[in-house]
Amino acid sequence: MSGPEGGVVSGPGAGPGDGTTAPPTGFQSAPAGFEVRPVLGIGEVRPGDDLAALITTAAPWLADGDILVVTSKIVSKSEGQLVDVPLEEPAREAARQTVLRAETSRVVARRGGTQIVQTHHGFVLASAGIDASNVEPTRLVLLPKDPDASARWLRDEFRERFDLRVAVVVTDTMGRPWRMGLTDVAIGAAGIDAMTDYRGVLDPYGNELQLTQMAVVDELAAAADLVKGKTGQVPVAVVRGLPIRPDGHGTGAAALIRGADADLFSLGTAEAVAKGLRAAADIRDTPAIAFPELPPHVLPAHVLPAHVLPAALAPAPVTAAGLTTDAGGAADRALLVWAPGGDLRRAVEAGMEVQRIRAGLAADGVASAWVGVDQVDLSGVDVPEGGMPLGVLVVGRGSLPSL
Structure with missing residues (x-):
């Protein structure tokens, strides 16, 4: 495995069942292997840029069945999801707080200057996904307005203009509760099912799986980030060797959002205590x-x-x-x-x-x-x-x- 300079990350396939039950939805059979390749040379993306053309120009080797894993930042930039802010403090921080409030549907937890919030999309992450990295110092990048719609649009563009049958996964970087460190996860998807559902499948010991639903697009996002990195200006990777949907866009990454009725940890500890006291x-x-x-x-x-x-x-x-x-x-x-x-x-x-x-x-x-x-x-x-x-x-x- 090597880095964004042109390396490929490969991995063997694996299957859970013993063949006695129907295969799970999503991936219909265990893949023999897969590879992850960086797309180099895309360069700076600006509002109004033709993202599909930029990707195909940088990766003329794209083929049917590929899965394009695209950093949300270049999707946001091409869609004009940028906000101008002052360069000097404290006006800059005041402007950022105004943007944060506009992007927040509810505050989940707040510790000092850090806010974990739920966005209007339903994502729970730090600072509503507002990013000041890899962008001009006088601008902030917001998340795409509808990441699933962005993924569907890109997939349609590749098919209609470039005759390529690909899947698209739009990613962003998030933390995880109870885990240190960050990882990329999917916030938009088209042409691939968001989850592989193993419920009802027997494991090799004959036990019926009850809860196992694998977040496939999140796994793809994390794997692709191994070759994209955060500082190498490689915003797109291609996963090859895994099946995609032959038709239809699928449910999208919105299917991974846990609803309030199933969320056992909808608030931070201090916020939950305060709500209980009230x-x-x-x-x-x-x-x-x-x-x-x-x-x-x-x-x-x-x-x-x-x-x-x-x-x-x-x-x-x-x-x-x-x-x-x-x-x-x-x-x-x-x-x-x-x-x-x-x-x-x-x-x-x-x-x-x-x-x-x-x-x-x-x-x-x-x-x-x-x-x-x-x-x-x-x-x-x-x-x-x-x-x-x-x-x-x-x-x-x-x-x-x-x-």
Whole structure:
């Protein structure tokens, strides 16, 4: 393997199955091998440049079936995705922040001057992919507006103008959670499936694969970057020896974006904590909490750890109509909340403690509800002398906040 000066990176093919099931989608058979070749001599790309012509001129050896892996920066430059900024600070940084806000759909994490954000495309990366490298000092390069559309356009250009049946992968450099270092990944693709889906395929030991979906275009992006590099002005590489789609563009790299419903790490730690704290300060009861009409049950207050309760939440048994055993026989957990009569400060403290308890329960996925004294029958309940009941905290009933 050698570098961008003209080397080729090669690798053997490998297959997961034993032939007893249908091959996975994407690559339909194990390739015998592949090679990665740099495209040299493209030079500086400017707005309005004919990118397809620049590539074919620099690589007259292109052939049907090749996969062109194209750095997003030259796609952005040709499409005019550039922003002029001042050269001197602090005006330059102020302009960059303005651009960053415009390119950001939400902030995922922020540490000092570093911001990990989600772009309007759905990508999560540092500084919305805004780049100040390999461009004039007075300009910033943005990501292509629609990288999949750019890949499709390039593929069509090669077919219609140069009679070449190729696939196109548009790449950008990103970090990875829990991993140091950067790698190139695909942000646009055409003519090749974004993923190879092995779910349902048996491994050599007869185990059915359940979750294995390989991000093929990301693997191609990383392999191509081995010959493109970051400083050698080699923005395009060609992967040869792997199959492409015979027709149609495919789903594009957008298929790799993990939706919010499947994202277990949608925020940085500090941002998630802050969101939780804000939600905890606004836990609301549903308008009406329906408790089954069953005989009253006497519930001990010590179901919650006594050490977390201030004096105003001293244990006291609760007999309340509707606070009953459920069908499984386990009692609803209830706690009578009271404060010294006429002591407004202690009453407020008790309310704050209830809120903190509910926030902790909600964080553990346990529902709770606040039942006012006018909603329960507290006759026969022993309240400490001079105490005034404020309400009953019910654990295991009610609604959870959306954190």
